[in-house]
Amino acid sequence: MKTLTFTAIALAAWVALSAANAHEFKVGAIGITQPYARAMLPGAKVGSGYLTIANEGDTSDRFVGATSNRAGSIQLHEMKIDNGVMVMRELANGIPLPVATTVQLKPGGLHLMFMDVRQPFRPGEEIKATLTFEKAGAVDVRFTVGPPSGETGGSKRDPHSPHADDTDSKTAGAADSGTDEEHGQ
Ligand SMILES: [Cu+2]
Numbered sequence: 001m002k003t004l005t006f007t008a009i010a011l012a013a014w015v016a017l018s019a020a021n022a023h024e025f026k027v028g029a030i031g032i033t034q035p036y037a038r039a040m041l042p043g044a045k046v047g048s049g050y051l052t053i054a055n056e057g058d059t060s061d062r063f064v065g066a067t068s069n070r071a072g073s074i075q076l077h078e079m080k081i082d083n084g085v086m087v088m089r090e091l092a093n094g095i096p097l098p099v100a101t102t103v104q105l106k107p108g109g110l111h112l113m114f115m116d117v118r119q120p121f122r123p124g125e126e127i128k129a130t131l132t133f134e135k136a137g138a139v140d141v142r143f144t145v146g147p148p149s150g151e152t153g154g155s156k157r158d159p160h161s162p163h164a165d166d167t168d169s170k171t172a173g174a175a176d177s178g179t180d181e182e183h184g185q
Pocket residue numbers: 077078088111112113160
């Protein structure tokens with residue numbers, strides 16, 4: 001009797017745990033967890049989005065693109081340190097998803113770039129988007145809008161707003177720097 005109760009509790013706990021770990025979105029062998037985007041400043045035209053992609057299939061796949069009614073286009077970007085300088089580039093060939101790997105798009109690394117955004121993302125909003133994978137196909141997801149950049153600290157030098165420092169110094173550090181977030185290459 002005691003054992004049975006224990007088993008029931010363990011099972012309940014396990015079910016709760018697997019629900020928490022479950023992928024929020026799935027297409028074929030591709031599981032997508034926790035898509036989130038950053039809130040944007042008023043007037044900003046470019047927003048960034050992040051998510052975790054797991055390939056649980058037995059063939060490699062590739063994340064090739066995304067679309068959203070909230071953006072003119074969405075680019076796949078990579079940010080990395082090159083010769084001590086943070087640089088960003090568009091990944092025209094998409095992001096490879098080898099067999100049995102999980103790829104994280106996160107601040108400071110791979111990310112989605114929402115271009116030509118007409119209505120800046122606000123905290124708490126959900127941004128609908130469609131992600132496309134070379135083999136698995138397309139899947140609709142929702143990006144939850146979290147706080148603006150800097151939530152983990154250390155993002156002061158985000159190259160998405162390369163002119164932020166200039167703007168700040170010219171306007172003597174006004175609260176709303178209204179960066180135009182120029183996004184060359
Ligand atoms: Cu970018």
